[in-house]
Amino acid sequence: MSTYIFGHTNPDSDSIVGAISLAYLKNQIGEECVATRQGDISPETEFILNKFGMSAPELKTSYAGEKVYLVDFSDLAQAPKDIKEAMILGIVDHHKLGDITTDAPLECWIRPIGCSNTVIKEMYDYNKVEIPKDIAGMMMCAILSDTVIFKSPTCTKADTKAVKELSEICGISDYKALAMAMFIAKSAVDGASARNLNTRDYKAFDMNGTKVGVGQLEMVDISVLESRIGELFADMKLMKEEDGLHTIIILLTDIMKEGSQLLCLSDDVTKVEAAFGIKLQNNQAWLDGVLSRKKQVIPFLQPQF
Secondary structure, three states, X not given: OOEEEEOOOOOOHHHHHHHHHHHHHHHHOOOOEEEEEOOOOOHHHHHXXXXXXXXXXXXXXXXXXXXXXXXXXOOHHHOOOOHHHOEEEEEEEOOOOOOOOOOOOXXXXXXXXXXXXXXXXXXXXXXOOOOOHHHHHHHHHHHHHHOOOOOOOOOOHHHHHHHHHHHHHHOOOOHHHHHHHHHHHHOOOOOOOHHHHHHOOEEEEEEOOEEEEEEXXXXXXXXXXXXXXXXHHHHHHHHHHHHOOOEXXXXXXXXXXXXXXXXXXXXXXXXXXXXXOOOOEOOEEEEEOOOOHHHHOHHHHHHHO
8 A cells, every 4th residue: 555745735846846756765765655735736836847747746635544754844733634543654844843743653854954855855865766857857946946046044055955966967057047937937926816825835833722824925026916915914814714813924025135025914913023023014014034934934933922
């Protein structure tokens, strides 16, 4: 029986590509594994898959009784509802350690670096398995996405080294040009609903018993959304009510200006203001230099709860 590999809900490129790249590795070393996903493919991920001629993993939301590997998360809030009924064989991640626990020992690769696919690249090297050109190209794009083309404070020497080595494998020397094309695809908003925009890269967190949602929309130019801020807030209000959230934050991240416009609805905005040393005006604030949710947002927000 196959083991399933998948990333978090509302999957980003790292979680989708990570499931594919890890599944290939595991199959090469004798474990029968299948890449799956918990949600829809984003425009950026679709760009990556099309660029390298790959299909999206199968959509699967129930894993009770299955053996699984988790990629790019270890929080219950980002897992399938029946994850406690699955057997977790391993976790590959680059975030904080979450609240998922296991009944048996597991394989665990968690590194404080920019991308899960960088960790997976190290797993390929450790197991001495050659990476196919198409998978190498997708892994390279996932790392460039997560590190915002090396601009993110999460980026490490391990990430830049992995990109250079993967670019040689896939035969793409001008990887920064490819990354910009990828971010332009990611910035496409025409025809997208407010819910689509708010949840393209959205994660729920349990912060000491308090439910908090944080989404991030990375774009080449966030000014194209100025006329839609009201729509985004209206949908955030619905999301807050539907999920019983104390606080919901959406970060509109401008990769060229290197900062994020924070949109916030909260039962207690002083917690958010204290976390970032700001004063919200019309439930908004500009966070200069903030590109990373996991390093520049969650570590400051969680202590407030």
